[in-house]
Amino acid sequence: MKIDITDYNHADEILNPQLWKEIEETLLKMPLHVKASDQASKVGSLIFDPVGTNQYIKDELVPKHWKNNIPIPKRFDFLGTDIDFGKRDTLVEVQFSNYPFLLNNTVRSELFHKSNMDIDEEGMKVAIIITKGHMFPASNSTLYYEQAQNQLNSLAEYNVFDVPIRLVGLIEDFETDIDIVSTTYADKRYSRTITKRDTVKGKVIDTNTPNTRRRKRGTIVTY
Amino acid sequence: MKIDITDYNHADEILNPQLWKEIEETLLKMPLHVKASDQASKVGSLIFDPVGTNQYIKDELVPKHWKNNIPIPKRFDFLGTDIDFGKRDTLVEVQFSNYPFLLNNTVRSELFHKSNMDIDEEGMKVAIIITKGHMFPASNSTLYYEQAQNQLNSLAEYNVFDVPIRLVGLIEDFETDIDIVSTTYADKRYSRTITKRDTVKGKVIDTNTPNTRRRKRGTIVTY
DNA sequence: TGGTATAGATCTATAC
DNA sequence: GTGTATAGATCTATAC
Numbered sequence: 001m002k003i004d005i006t007d008y009n010h011a012d013e014i015l016n017p018q019l020w021k022e023i024e025e026t027l028l029k030m031p032l033h034v035k036a037s038d039q040a041s042k043v044g045s046l047i048f049d050p051v052g053t054n055q056y057i058k059d060e061l062v063p064k065h066w067k068n069n070i071p072i073p074k075r076f077d078f079l080g081t082d083i084d085f086g087k088r089d090t091l092v093e094v095q096f097s098n099y100p101f102l103l104n105n106t107v108r109s110e111l112f113h114k115s116n117m118d119i120d121e122e123g124m125k126v127a128i129i130i131t132k133g134h135m136f137p138a139s140n141s142t143l144y145y146e147q148a149q150n151q152l153n154s155l156a157e158y159n160v161f162d163v164p165i166r167l168v169g170l171i172e173d174f175e176t177d178i179d180i181v182s183t184t185y186a187d188k189r190y191s192r193t194i195t196k197r198d199t200v201k202g203k204v205i206d207t208n209t210p211n212t213r214r215r216k217r218g219t220i221v222t223y
Numbered sequence: 224m225k226i227d228i229t230d231y232n233h234a235d236e237i238l239n240p241q242l243w244k245e246i247e248e249t250l251l252k253m254p255l256h257v258k259a260s261d262q263a264s265k266v267g268s269l270i271f272d273p274v275g276t277n278q279y280i281k282d283e284l285v286p287k288h289w290k291n292n293i294p295i296p297k298r299f300d301f302l303g304t305d306i307d308f309g310k311r312d313t314l315v316e317v318q319f320s321n322y323p324f325l326l327n328n329t330v331r332s333e334l335f336h337k338s339n340m341d342i343d344e345e346g347m348k349v350a351i352i353i354t355k356g357h358m359f360p361a362s363n364s365t366l367y368y369e370q371a372q373n374q375l376n377s378l379a380e381y382n383v384f385d386v387p388i389r390l391v392g393l394i395e396d397f398e399t400d401i402d403i404v405s406t407t408y409a410d411k412r413y414s415r416t417i418t419k420r421d422t423v424k425g426k427v428i429d430t431n432t433p434n435t436r437r438r439k440r441g442t443i444v445t446y
Numbered sequence: 447t448g449g450t451a452t453a454g455a456t457c458t459a460t461a462c
Numbered sequence: 463g464t465g466t467a468t469a470g471a472t473c474t475a476t477a478c
Binding site for chain 3: 041069081082098099100140141187189190191192217
Binding site: 076078079097098099100101102103104105106107108110111114115147150151154155158160161 | 299301302320321322323324325326327328329330331333334337338370373374377378381383384
């Protein structure tokens with residue numbers, strides 16, 4: 001996939017280039033993962049697959065010695081049980097769940113940072129939050145990059161947070177052939193058990209082009 | 224129900240006593256609402272009913288001239304579409320959804336406050352956030368009062384927010400007969416269409432008492 | 447009537 | 463094997 005980045009509180013200066021390279025490489029070589037929706041009126045249509053995407057990222061980062069599901073220390077247990085990924089002073093959250101998680105992840109990162117909590121034997125210095133672009137059809141109310149960007153921009157304007165954050169948006173070019181991993185799971189909802197998986201070529205259709213008036217925005221076409 | 228309160232940033236001094244009285248009255252005379260869970264391994268067991276509770280609060284506050292679903296102005300549209308309730312300078316969020324909404328609601332209230340956004344023809348001065356106590360069985364990951372309290376306590380300690388907030392927790396006494404509204408909806412999940420509703424007497428069992436060892440914590444018993 | 451955007455409801459997955 | 467706690471997945475409800 002392609003990525004877009006927005007940095008807050010000088011994340012660009014603080015983020016270790018080698019650590020960032022490991023994250024960036026992983027995301028740039030990742031194919032778009034899609035699955036069938038089970039939402040009324042759009043059953044079977046292809047949407048962004050958070051299960052497949054999360055699994056891919058985990059399978060890439062863990063061999064690069066990123067720790068997964070790092071436990072949150074007891075003194076902060078009211079902020080949750082664990083952090084998605086971490087290496088040295090860098091925390092990573094991959095967030096495809098509902099939109100309020102953006103401010104949850106941001107504020108708890110702020111507290112981890114203010115208290116100099118250890119991530120991977122080093123005090124936390126910077127957070128990377130990975131989201132998906134608005135261009136992809138997806139489950140209702142799932143967080144998207146542009147929404148996260150607008151919210152963090154506003155927080156930055158009002159000086160609500162000090163923690164350096166690199167916000168990452170996963171995107172693709174519209175109307176361009178891309179690699180897509182299309183997965184069927186054991187159940188229509190929630191399941192992480194793969195029943196069938198195909199790697200195909202496809203594209204994301206942009207509604208705003210004249211000849212696709214009848215298609216929906218961000219429709220994913222595979223063939 | 225009974226309530227517990229925690230105030231942040233001098234909400235006690237800023238909250239208009241008459242407006243608070245209207246909220247408090249509503250909550251104190253509200254019965255505990257329960258419904259059947261559809262979660263695997265506990266299908267049919269009674270859990271806190273957010274649908275019924277939300278509807279009750281709306282039906283009480285609207286006649287008291289609290290505005291419901293107040294639109295968020297366009298300049299803040301990235302923070303959402305509306306606010307649950309508002310009257311004059313006071314904003315109310317009733318939050319029984321998943322836990323990240325606490326920090327979402329807190330931070331967006333902070334921005335509304337910092338920018339002096341109008342609620343009901345007056346600039347916002349204080350937020351009231353209504354939650355349910357941890358004592359009640361409930362859907363997984365739904366926000367509860369003690370969790371909200373711990374999170375806001377920590378934010379207050381690190382001076383992350385300035386907006387006055389009154390956090391409210393809905394509770395009941397354990398092992399004590401209370402009024403319970405038990406509702407069946409048209410579908411097992413999500414529905415807001417009432418099929419059957421009974422007002423009964425019941426109680427919330429506390430696991431920690433010796434003679435209830437075999438019961439689960441917070442079990443709601445009706446009879 | 448259908449599409450969009452939350453907001454809310456509430457499940458499964460997973461580790462302890 | 464059971465209960466608890468998130469974290470994540472992802473639906474329906476509702477208004478525009």
